Amino acid sequence: MKYIDEYRNPELVHKLADEIAATVTRKWHIMEICGGQTHAIMKYNLIELLPEEITLIHGPGCPVCVTPVEKIDRALAIAYSDKTILTSFGDMMRVPGSESDLLKARSEGCDIRMVYSPLDAVDIATANPHMSVIFFAIGFETTAPANALALLKATRLNISNFFLLASPVLVPPAIHTILSAKDTNIDGLLAPGHVCAVTGSEDYIRISEQFRIPVAITGFEPVDILKGILATVRMLENGINELTNCYRRSVRKNGNIHALKTMYEVFEICDMRWRGIGLIRGSGLSIKEKYSAFDAEKKFDFSTTYRHDPGICIAGAVLSGRLRPSDCPAFARACTPENPLGAPMVSSEGACAAYYKYSS
Amino acid sequence: MIMEISCPTPHNRYDKIILAHGSGGRLSDRLIHDIIIKELDKAYIDSSHDGAILEIPGKLAFTTDSFVVSPLFFPGGDIGQLAVNGTVNDLVSCGATPLYLSLSLILEEGLLINELAQVISSMAAAATRAGIKIVTGDTKVVEKGKADKIFINTTGIGSVAGNRSISPYRCMAGDKIIITGTIADHGISILSTREGLSFESPVTSDCAPMNEIAELIFSATDDIHVLRDPTRGGIASALNEISHTSAKEIIIDEASLPFKEQVKGACEIMGMDPLYLANEGKLLVFLPDKHADSVLKAIKSHPLGREAAIIGRVSNGEPGVKIKTLVGSTRIVDMISGEQLPRIC
Amino acid sequence: MDGMKMAKVSFSGVIKTICTEWVPEAKIGDYVLSHAGTAISIVDPEEARETLSLLDEMR
Numbered sequence: 001m002k003y004i005d006e007y008r009n010p011e012l013v014h015k016l017a018d019e020i021a022a023t024v025t026r027k028w029h030i031m032e033i034c035g036g037q038t039h040a041i042m043k044y045n046l047i048e049l050l051p052e053e054i055t056l057i058h059g060p061g062c063p064v065c066v067t068p069v070e071k072i073d074r075a076l077a078i079a080y081s082d083k084t085i086l087t088s089f090g091d092m093m094r095v096p097g098s099e100s101d102l103l104k105a106r107s108e109g110c111d112i113r114m115v116y117s118p119l120d121a122v123d124i125a126t127a128n129p130h131m132s133v134i135f136f137a138i139g140f141e142t143t144a145p146a147n148a149l150a151l152l153k154a155t156r157l158n159i160s161n162f163f164l165l166a167s168p169v170l171v172p173p174a175i176h177t178i179l180s181a182k183d184t185n186i187d188g189l190l191a192p193g194h195v196c197a198v199t200g201s202e203d204y205i206r207i208s209e210q211f212r213i214p215v216a217i218t219g220f221e222p223v224d225i226l227k228g229i230l231a232t233v234r235m236l237e238n239g240i241n242e243l244t245n246c247y248r249r250s251v252r253k254n255g256n257i258h259a260l261k262t263m264y265e266v267f268e269i270c271d272m273r274w275r276g277i278g279l280i281r282g283s284g285l286s287i288k289e290k291y292s293a294f295d296a297e298k299k300f301d302f303s304t305t306y307r308h309d310p311g312i313c314i315a316g317a318v319l320s321g322r323l324r325p326s327d328c329p330a331f332a333r334a335c336t337p338e339n340p341l342g343a344p345m346v347s348s349e350g351a352c353a354a355y356y357k358y359s360s
Numbered sequence: 361m362i363m364e365i366s367c368p369t370p371h372n373r374y375d376k377i378i379l380a381h382g383s384g385g386r387l388s389d390r391l392i393h394d395i396i397i398k399e400l401d402k403a404y405i406d407s408s409h410d411g412a413i414l415e416i417p418g419k420l421a422f423t424t425d426s427f428v429v430s431p432l433f434f435p436g437g438d439i440g441q442l443a444v445n446g447t448v449n450d451l452v453s454c455g456a457t458p459l460y461l462s463l464s465l466i467l468e469e470g471l472l473i474n475e476l477a478q479v480i481s482s483m484a485a486a487a488t489r490a491g492i493k494i495v496t497g498d499t500k501v502v503e504k505g506k507a508d509k510i511f512i513n514t515t516g517i518g519s520v521a522g523n524r525s526i527s528p529y530r531c532m533a534g535d536k537i538i539i540t541g542t543i544a545d546h547g548i549s550i551l552s553t554r555e556g557l558s559f560e561s562p563v564t565s566d567c568a569p570m571n572e573i574a575e576l577i578f579s580a581t582d583d584i585h586v587l588r589d590p591t592r593g594g595i596a597s598a599l600n601e602i603s604h605t606s607a608k609e610i611i612i613d614e615a616s617l618p619f620k621e622q623v624k625g626a627c628e629i630m631g632m633d634p635l636y637l638a639n640e641g642k643l644l645v646f647l648p649d650k651h652a653d654s655v656l657k658a659i660k661s662h663p664l665g666r667e668a669a670i671i672g673r674v675s676n677g678e679p680g681v682k683i684k685t686l687v688g689s690t691r692i693v694d695m696i697s698g699e700q701l702p703r704i705c
Numbered sequence: 706m707d708g709m710k711m712a713k714v715s716f717s718g719v720i721k722t723i724c725t726e727w728v729p730e731a732k733i734g735d736y737v738l739s740h741a742g743t744a745i746s747i748v749d750p751e752e753a754r755e756t757l758s759l760l761d762e763m764r
Contacts, residue, residue, distance in 0.1 A: 001716070006753075012760050120742065122707075142745065156707060156709075223760070249748050249756065250738045258728075
C-alpha cells in the first residue's frame, strides 16, 4: 500500500527511536491529540521503542468519546420514533447514552444503519422517500465538512426527508481548555494530522505561541508518529516553542479551503459540552438558521434533559491527559469493553479501549 | 360417470415457503422429496428412515454446528457451502476423515423456494467435493420474522485413524504454527455485501473444505499437535483459545501473515483488524519445529494452500497471544469482545 | 453525480467512489487522503520522497 507501507518500515522506525533516545536529556510529557494516533501508538506498541524519559499522554482526540450524552439520547429518541431511519458511523453504535445505546435499540427493532460516509445517508433518504432519514453527524474538523456536504447534497437533490443530528466539535478550543488547566503537565503536542489537512496550521501556531509550547503536526503511521515525537523532543531540548509540520505530504499551511468553505457554509460555531470534560466555549458546530429545515433538533421534539455521567467514570481526566486509563479504579474491573461505563472504553479510538486491548 | 376428485395442490404452485411445508403432511413430503432430496442428488444416502445406520472405522469424531449467516449468498459462496465446509473443517480439526453429515433446516415462512433449491444444490456440490454424504435430516418452518430466511444445523461424523490425537491440549512449547493461506477473506467478503460498506470489486470468501490439505499434512508427518479452523473471531480468537486451553504462550509474527492485497486495503479503509475476521477455508497447524518446513511444502503443493506460511511459535511464557509488530515491537492480541465496528478516523 | 464531483479511487485494488469536490486539481494517478467518503488532500510525492530520503540519511 503506497504511502502507507513505507511509513511502517521497521528500519526507519528504529532509526527514529534511536535518534530520540540519543536526543533526550530529561523527562518530557508529550500529548498526542488524535484518537487515530493513540490507536497507532498502542497497535504498534511504540511506547516499547521510546526511551523512558518520554511519557506519552493521550488527549481528547476521539470525537466518539466526547459526543455529549444528551446527543446520544436524542439519537435514540429519533430511532424509536415512527417512520425514521437513523444512520450513523459504526463507532457510535455501542457508546452508552443515559440508559441505552444504538446497538441495543437496533436489536429491539429500530431501523438504525451503519454508513461509512454521510453522503451514503443521503442516498438512503432518496431511496426511502416516505421515511425520515437522520444522520448522526459527529466528528472533528476532518469529518465536519463531509457532514456539511451531505446536507448540501440533500438541498441539491431537493429532498425534504434528510436531516442532520449535528454534534461536530472543534479541536483547538479543547486544547486551550486542557492547557489552561492548573494541573496540566504537558510539555509538547502532537497535533492531529488529518484535522490539520482540513484546517491548516494557523490555530496550532497560535496555541504554540500562547502557551509557549512546541507543536508538531503529526501523521498516523509509526514513522510519522516517531518523526513528530523527534521533532518535538528536539524543540524541547533546545527551548524552541514553535510549530513544525511533520506531515507535509498531506498537510498544507492553509489546509483545504474548499472543505472549510463547505463546512462554514452549513455550520456556525457554538458552545458544546464535551462528554467527560464539560462545557467548552466555541468548541462546537451547529446548523445555521438558513438550513434549519435539515436540522433534526428542530424537526423532532426532545424532552430529554441532561443527565449526569456515571460518577465512577474518569473519562474527563483521561481525555485531558491528567490520568491514565489504568489509574481508573474501574478499569478492567467494572468497566470493560463488554460492559463499558464510559465512552473511552467503547470507541476503538478511545484511550481506555486501546489500553485494554493492547496492554497486559 | 365416475368423477375423480383430486386436489393435487402441486408444490410448484408455491414459489415461497408456507407454514404447511413444515407440518409433516403432503406439502412437507413434496418439499423434501421434490426439492431437497432432488437437489442433494448423489450427495444423499436415502434410508427412508428416521435415522441412518452407519459403519464407522476406528474412533468416532462427532461435531455440531449451526449456520445463520446473512446474506445467504455472498461473493465466493453461500450458506449451504458454508454449512458443509464448516462442518467438514471442524471434523478435520479433530484429525478425522469426514464421512457423514446430518442436515437440519429451519425455514422462515416466505423464503423463496428457488433460493432454498439453490442453497441445497450448493450443499450437494460442496459435499461431493469434500467426499462426504448427507444421511439424515429434518425440516421445520417457522412464522415470518422468527428466523432469518434459513438457519442450518449440521452434525458431522468422521473417523479418526489409529492413535492420532489432535487437540489443543497437545500444543507444546517449541511448536511452530502454520496458516494454510491468506487471512480475513471471508470476513471482508461478508462485510462487503452489507449496506453502506460495499466495494465495487468484490472480495470473495475463501469457503472451502480442508480435508485434502489435512491428508497432505498427515502424509508428510503424523506428528501434528493441533489443527483448528479459525472461523468466527478470526485467528486471534482461535489462537487465544488454544493458548488458554494448553496454558502456553503464543507469539505470532505480523510480517509473516499472508494477506490478499484487497483484503488489506479493505481492512485499512474500514478500520477493521484482520486478526479478528472470519476465515472459512483455512487451517491453523501446530507441530514440532523439525517438521514445519516439510509440512509447509506439502500444504503449498495444493491449490488451496499456495499462500501457506509459518506465522508463529509456542513458548513457555504467560498464557496469551502476543504479536511481534511490523516495526519490531511486541504487543498483546486479546480476545475480542462483541462485534468489531468500523472506525471513522 | 448529484451535482458533485466524484472519482473512483483504489485502495490496494478495492475500488471506492468518493467525492473529489475539494481537490479540484487532482488528476488520474494522484494519491489522495480520504475520509468519510471525501478526499481532503492530495498526497505530495515530492514531500513524501524528501521525508523518506532524509530519514535514510540518518545514521
